[in-house]
Amino acid sequence: MFAHTCTVCSERYLIFPSQLTGVSPAEDGFVIGFECWCGAAQTEPAGRRTADHRAA
Numbered sequence: 001m002f003a004h005t006c007t008v009c010s011e012r013y014l015i016f017p018s019q020l021t022g023v024s025p026a027e028d029g030f031v032i033g034f035e036c037w038c039g040a041a042q043t044e045p046a047g048r049r050t051a052d053h054r055a056a
């Protein structure tokens, strides 16, 4: 669960695991895909800290 400001409705919501639609690899970790409470598809970068730690 994390907080996200939607790029469509501009509201800040808590995103729950049930809203997740997928996870994609990215240069600096991965990107979480999920659906906002308004129904818009959103993404949130994540895993940077973990990726840096593992790389080191």
Ligand SMILES: [Zn+2]
Binding pocket: 006, 007, 008, 009, 010, 011, 036, 037, 038, 039, 040
């Ligand atoms: Zn939204």
